[in-house]
Amino acid sequence: MSQTQRSVAIPQEPDGVRCEPMDSCGCGDDFASIFDRGTAERDRERYRTKGPDQTTAMLLDMITSDSVRGASLLDVGGGIGVITQELLKAGAGHAVLVDGSTAYLEVARNELRALNVLERVDVVEGDFVRRASAIDPMDIVTLDRVVCCYPDAESLVSLSADRARSLLGLVLPRNSRLVRFALWANNLRFWLTRSPYRTFGHSNQLIDELVGDRGLHPIAEQRTLFWRVVLYRRGTDAIPLTEI
Ligand SMILES: C[S@@+](CC[C@H](N)C(=O)[O-])C[C@H]1O[C@@H](n2cnc3c(N)ncnc32)[C@H](O)[C@@H]1O
Numbered sequence: 001m002s003q004t005q006r007s008v009a010i011p012q013e014p015d016g017v018r019c020e021p022m023d024s025c026g027c028g029d030d031f032a033s034i035f036d037r038g039t040a041e042r043d044r045e046r047y048r049t050k051g052p053d054q055t056t057a058m059l060l061d062m063i064t065s066d067s068v069r070g071a072s073l074l075d076v077g078g079g080i081g082v083i084t085q086e087l088l089k090a091g092a093g094h095a096v097l098v099d100g101s102t103a104y105l106e107v108a109r110n111e112l113r114a115l116n117v118l119e120r121v122d123v124v125e126g127d128f129v130r131r132a133s134a135i136d137p138m139d140i141v142t143l144d145r146v147v148c149c150y151p152d153a154e155s156l157v158s159l160s161a162d163r164a165r166s167l168l169g170l171v172l173p174r175n176s177r178l179v180r181f182a183l184w185a186n187n188l189r190f191w192l193t194r195s196p197y198r199t200f201g202h203s204n205q206l207i208d209e210l211v212g213d214r215g216l217h218p219i220a221e222q223r224t225l226f227w228r229v230v231l232y233r234r235g236t237d238a239i240p241l242t243e244i
Pocket of ligand 1: 032035098143
């Protein structure tokens with residue numbers, strides 16, 4: 001079996017941390033204003049008491065319907081690292097957790113340390129679109145409720161799909177009228193409270209096309225009133241996940 005490919009040319013700091021703060025993608029300060037310490041700690045408490053949120057659990061069930069033993073994971077916009085923690089517990093070998101929020105990554109690092117798995121995770125701080133060229137392909141790539149935070153869905157999704165050796169999992173807002181209204185109302189609230197942060201209801205069709213152009217095809221899908229959870233696989237035949 002081949003060794004899981006390790007990522008990234010960025011020099012490694014102690015504790016698996018690589019720090020390159022999110023800067024001028026147009027969302028650095030915007031992210032800090034919403035994905036702050038308080039929100040991260042609330043997310044951690046919810047995860048500790050109730051487990052993964054509904055749509056995260058849906059995506060995890062889809063991914064783990066096949067064995068993930070020894071697989072490598074790239075968790076883009078992974079926040080406090082719920083997917084990373086769950087897939088490492090399920091047997092994944094190594095993960096790269098990328099996020100633009102310093103506060104979220106601090107909480108993630110503490111949780112991974114407490115779980116005794118921090119040495120199996122590269123934590124990358126910054127805008128994935130800007131960091132992507134230094135990150136190698138992984139067996140599984142996930143973007144759980146990330147596409148709706150980022151204006152340039154085309155770059156975010158294409159660069160993620162390019163790095164998915166086998167599976168790409170997305171949780172993103174559906175394109176229904178109700179969702180469009182909810183996103184508009186959210187953005188009105190941000191505007192009224194002078195927050196620079198905005199949410200985006202990118203076209204699901206465009207995203208499927210971008211992913212399809214990179215050789216991945218949907219193999220499982222579930223919906224809630226607001227979210228679409230979709231898992232894509234590379235090629236028509238499954239590529240066996242890497243084992244250590
Ligand atoms: C709504 S939170 C979701 C966090 C986690 N995936 C979850 O579902 O619990 C969105 C996260 O994506 C991160 N994010 C959005 N766009 C990003 C980008 N281009 N690069 C890195 N992180 C990004 C934000 O910092 C934030 O932590």
